[in-house]
Amino acid sequence: MTSVSVPTADYRLLEGLPIAASVVRGEHLLFANAALARLFGAPVSELMATPVAALIARFIPEERGWVEPIYETYSRGGPRPEKPLWLRLRRADGQQITMSVHHAPGLTPEDTVVLMQNAEGEDSVRRLTEALAAAAAEMLHCRDEQAVLEKAVDAVHRQGFYVTVMRLEGDIFRHGPMRQEAASVAEAEKLYGMPIGDVRIPTSAVPHFREVLERRKAAFHPDIYAVVSRIHPPEVLANIRKLYPPEAQGLDAPILVDGKPFGLLSVQGTTITPAGAGTLELFAQLLGGALENVRHHQTLAVRLEEVSRLQDELVARERLTVLGEAAGVVAHEVRNPLGAILNAVAVLRREAHLGPTGQAAVGMLEEEVIRLEDIVKDLLDVVRPLEPRPRPVQLGELVRRALGQLHGPPDAPTLRFTVDEDSNTPSIEGDETLLQLAVTHLVRNAVQASPTGGRVRLAVEPAKDGVRLVVEDEGPGIPNVDPRRIFEPFFLTRANGRGLGLAIVRRVVLAHEGTVRAMARPGGGARFELWLPPTSSRASAD
Template sequence: MELPPGLSASPHLLSQVLGTLTHAVILADLGGTVLYLNPQAERLLGCQATEAQGQALSRFFMSDDQDFLYPNLLHLASQGQAFRGELLLRNGQGQGFFAFLSLDQVPPEPGRAPLILLGLEDIDHQKKLERILGKANYGDLLTIANSIAHELRNPLTGIGGFVNRLYKSCRISMDHDQYYKYIINNLNRIELLVRKVNDLVALHDPSLAEESLGEVVEETLRARGDQIAQCQITVRTQMQELRLALDRQQIQRGLGILIDNALEFTPQGGAINIEARQEDNCCRLTFSDSGRGIAPQDLPFIFNPFFSTKADGLGIDLAVLKRIVQAHGGSVRVQSQPGQGATFLLELPLERRRAIRTTLLAGQNAGV
């Protein structure tokens, strides 16, 4: 609904209305020159309106966003397009803070050019709480897992030792050998379970560095060359040359899990195919084998910890793979039919930032 005639031309009324809003509001021209800050914007940005007026909006954007994001926002406003998103901005003192930014164009009126209307909601405290709570929950989980591992491992060692002594001192018949092996095998299985749970929980945040995915895959295959040759499995790779930010050791561990899984379930003479290609802003890595496949009823649970298609399986490894991929900002899923092998589809981001922060929008020249 439009304002009645006469009201829309009242600067005093406009100032009073904007001053009552709970969110920070900035008005600027299409070139990005600040024209107005309401009191909430003054408090959030830590500067007076009189100080900001005539200055460029760019002063409130981080240096990393000066080349692409800032000019892209000006371009969107000039085209009458809106933007909504969470951004890291900086105040008048250069300190960073998180805000939810709303950008719109105020259409022109007779005697007035179009304007940029920026709304800012301070979410810095919320973001800090999310990080604190996330770390606290993860820390609690890690502490519990470590405690369980410690509390179980020590008794298991003692039980194993006493079982050995009892067996050596009381062995009478071959039946005792069977009972002894049963006890030892199950003790070993429990110890392996404890170790794998600890491995799952203790995964650290990835330490990212730009790497060639093809080199990471080839290095992982070389490390398992003897096992692959022993199983008489043919490995084919078709890798588009892609470089992306990843933790080399973690990705190799995830690939190793897939290779080990394929070697276990693929008969001699079978094949493993690994392909990688770029799709939009992500790398799609396809890992397929010619093994026995996965039953349809098992597919929804394949990445769940402790789920296994084997009676004596532990089912932790694929959960580790999923966690590694998700920690890299990616996703993993599986496709399979019984008797037709399994195909794991991994998607990893090539660029972690949104396109608006990495590429000038159409119709712009570099340096705008």
């Protein structure tokens, strides 16, 4: 194809431009400078002999779908693009680069001047902004701070930077999540003699960090080694110099949570531009917002849990009120007949003419009356007001006493009992009678749930701010319900149970401001954990 014969002398000033320049008239290039020829890797004569549509297909194939309509519009006299166009251009060597394309009127209405400027730097900022914006959106879905920080450093590291979160803890800084050269971290840990996360850096040793947090504005460091030398000893600095290029730059951006300093987002790399630094500073602000979001969710969860607890206590109190009224009637109406029956049983036992069958019937009658009396007593224990009378109590002694007084099913003696009592377990202030009642019911529950030949393990040990009793059995375990429900009155897990023993345990423990919880035991069975404080405000008030 022959080139269009048109004069180009009037566009000779474009020849000296360092950026690629051309003049488009109709379907052909009217002019192309040497910079454009170098960019495309083709002689100027070849470029001018090739239709513009073919040049687009050859050098801009990925953007062809939307670039061609724009070219057709202004080549036919339509309006030229007013804003720069961003497009990916494929050079002759196959490498893709990003260009910023500007259009301007030529010397005649038919001519359009096209200037193409390498925009790799600006494009990297755009990619960085898009990537960090996407990461910021994902961080809002995290529900713990560590997950937020890990996602943040991952997002920055994927853009070709090394990054560390420096957490402020009182008057020290500590390394949080980081993405650094593994060899450098390993060497630093070897020199420090501890994991890098355990290294404490006094705030007085890093005044530039304090300044960033006080000014609440990011600081750009063109010489990263000058900053690192203020933090690490010479031997660590020498190791860093071996692994990182001398042109490395750094940025420290403040992370603020609820308006208070949380720490710094410290970024290092060789391609941190001023625009990129602004994007990273904005990302640090978004990181602080994501951490705020986590804390607000956690606070809300705690408050919801407290509201739920108060609602449960209110419902339980109302149930106990109704149950207490019923229990009073039952105790009055049942205990008198039971007493009369027991008196009759005593008289019948003295009758000489009763044979073996009669004696067995009388014995059975007495056992059932005693069982009914126990049920009435347990019912009253569930509903009666508890007023602990504190005195020093050894929880281990109550466990041994409960085992000594145990009256379980006929196969109870075949159970294996293990009692592990830590000799350092302190005494507590509590009502000995009430606590003995709770421990006895807890042990009895484990015995009744265990199969013949099973093992019941009990452990008494110091716990955080108190004492803990652990009771484990090898029975059927916790049913497929909320474990808290098994402490409700009349909630049965066994066909022959009463549903009152664990309710009594819970009432006694709450009266001492303790906690009791049930869970599945690894390997089968149930595990109960009872925790009691050294003393309670209720007991102290009494």
